[in-house]
Amino acid sequence: MDYYKILGVNKDASVEEIKKAYRKLARKYHPDLNPNDKEAEQKFKEINEANEVLTNADSRKKYDEHGADWKHADEINRARAQQRQQYSQGGGQQFDPSDFGGGDYSDFFESMFGGSGGFRSGGRNVQFKGQDYNYELQLELKEVYQTHKRVLEVNGKKLQLTIPAGVENGQTIKLKGQGGAGANGGPAGDVYIRFNITNSGHFKRDKNDLYTTVELDLYTALLGGEVVADTFDGKVKLKVPAGTQADTKVKLKGKGFPVYKKEGEFGDLYVTYKIRIPVQLSEKEKELFTELSKIRS
Amino acid sequence: MDLQEYVLVSHLCTQYAIEQSFLYSLQDNGLIVVTTIDRVDYLHLDELGSLEKMIRINRDLHVDAAALGVIAGLLQQIENLQNELNAMRNHLALYEGE
Numbered sequence: 001m002d003y004y005k006i007l008g009v010n011k012d013a014s015v016e017e018i019k020k021a022y023r024k025l026a027r028k029y030h031p032d033l034n035p036n037d038k039e040a041e042q043k044f045k046e047i048n049e050a051n052e053v054l055t056n057a058d059s060r061k062k063y064d065e066h067g068a069d070w071k072h073a074d075e076i077n078r079a080r081a082q083q084r085q086q087y088s089q090g091g092g093q094q095f096d097p098s099d100f101g102g103g104d105y106s107d108f109f110e111s112m113f114g115g116s117g118g119f120r121s122g123g124r125n126v127q128f129k130g131q132d133y134n135y136e137l138q139l140e141l142k143e144v145y146q147t148h149k150r151v152l153e154v155n156g157k158k159l160q161l162t163i164p165a166g167v168e169n170g171q172t173i174k175l176k177g178q179g180g181a182g183a184n185g186g187p188a189g190d191v192y193i194r195f196n197i198t199n200s201g202h203f204k205r206d207k208n209d210l211y212t213t214v215e216l217d218l219y220t221a222l223l224g225g226e227v228v229a230d231t232f233d234g235k236v237k238l239k240v241p242a243g244t245q246a247d248t249k250v251k252l253k254g255k256g257f258p259v260y261k262k263e264g265e266f267g268d269l270y271v272t273y274k275i276r277i278p279v280q281l282s283e284k285e286k287e288l289f290t291e292l293s294k295i296r297s
Numbered sequence: 298m299d300l301q302e303y304v305l306v307s308h309l310c311t312q313y314a315i316e317q318s319f320l321y322s323l324q325d326n327g328l329i330v331v332t333t334i335d336r337v338d339y340l341h342l343d344e345l346g347s348l349e350k351m352i353r354i355n356r357d358l359h360v361d362a363a364a365l366g367v368i369a370g371l372l373q374q375i376e377n378l379q380n381e382l383n384a385m386r387n388h389l390a391l392y393e394g395e
Contacts, residue, residue: 027358032350033368035376128313129349170383186312187345204391207384211391 003050003063011064015055022051036134036194130189131180139163141199145232145258154178154191161193166208166260169197203232208267210256213274216240221275229271231255238271246275303339306331313352319362323351326366 004011007021025047027033034040053059053070062073133155147165151158159178167173172194179189204211214229224242228235229252236252249272256267281289310317320340323329328351329344340348351365360368 023358030354030357032354033372035372129345168383169387199390206388206391 001046001049001068003054006046006050007054009054013054018051018054022047022055026051038134128183128186130182130186132189132192133179134192134194136194136196137163138196138198141197141201141203141205142232144195144197147263152193155180159191163195164261165258166262167195167197168207168260169195169205171195171260202230203269205257208257208259210267210269211272212269213272214238215276216244216273217276218278220244221246221273231269232257240273244273244275246273248273300334300339302342303332303334304342304345306338306340309340309348313348315352319355320348322362323348323365326362326369328362328366328369 004013007013007018007025009017009021013021026044029040029044029047031037031041031044053063059070063070066073135152135154137150137152144163144167145165148163150161150163152161153159159175161175172192175191175193177188178191182188199205202212210232212230214227216227219225220227220240221244222242224244225240227238227240229238231252232255236255238250238252249270252269252271254266255269259265259267278285306317306320309315310320320329321331324331329340329348332339332341347369351362351369354360354365354368355362
């Protein structure tokens with residue numbers, strides 16, 4: 001990780017130039033200004049770390065000297081001194097700076113900032129709410145037709161979540177106080193669960209209403225009759241009036257999707273009739289349809 | 298009114314290391330609601346999230362309360378648009394694949 005590159009400044013940039021570059025990038029990527037944007041949050045962590053290191057003369061010097069291993073500069077220098085001493089005394093082990101671990105910025109970042117949604121908040125010893133966690137939960141449409149409980153593993157702990165019937169695709173619910181522990185005795189953060197609801201069935205959903213199509217044979221459409229239609233939780237028998245046109249829409253009140261957090265309330269189901277025209281007519285059928293067409297014209 | 302759901306403004310200012318004037322300027326700009334009970338000012342627990350967000354933006358970006366009001370308004374607009382976009386996407390799914 002090149003801190004200078006992250007902030008877009010030269011290696012000989014002054015502290016003022018670094019601060020200016022940081023402020024410009026912080027305004028762009030601040031997580032509070034980019035809610036639910038993980039990329040911006042990550043970027044903000046990086047620029048924060050770069051700023052913290054490069055605006056501190058001591059850590060900047062260590063970073064310039066040791067690069068990614070700057071955090072372990074003191075250990076490295078001690079080991080080098082020891083190494084020199086061992087060599088001067090004859091023999092000794094080779095020193096490998098990688099023994100101190102990689103240059104992962106996040107450890108450093110976490111140790112410095114912690115809490116507050118995972119980003120910096122002034123660095124003073126004040127109470128702050130713990131980190132909020134965002135999760136995405138993928139469910140099938142049929143799974144949100146009824147309220148049900150589900151156990152989720154969030155940040156290493158198991159949470160029992162009640163998923164209310166009727167939750168919408170893209171909707172986010174908040175589990176208050178289930179996030180990271182607060183800093184300096186502050187309240188715990190929250191967990192945000194975003195629902196990604198897939199629909200592989202033949203019902204289409206728009207909020208609480210459902211839409212489906214039912215095929216009618218030509219004769220039922222012409223002469224009327226009955227047809228059985230699927231609803232989300234069973235089947236219903238529908239009366240088809242004589243002379244029903246293609247794309248006629250009928251509304252089945254209360255046969256739609258459950259209304260979110262309103263137990264017992266449902267949207268409507270809209271059934272669109274598609275009329276199936278007979279194909280591969282027999283000679284007799286052709287004769288009769290021709291006769292019919294003559295009567296109509 | 299359940300006082301357990303409220304935090305003393307003076308206590309909050311100490312805990313968050315902020316000036317009371319800053320907190321009241323947030324109220325003046327419509328960003329938080331301070332509740333007065335028996336002549337003592339409190340903040341409802343539900344307001345804590347907003348307060349912390351404003352403190353973070355203030356400290357990290359050196360934005361004053363008036364500008365925070367503008368930012369909060371724009372963020373609300375973005376959220377409304379995102380909700381609307383989500384509803385439109387779900388609605389559009391009705392016609393896809395027909």
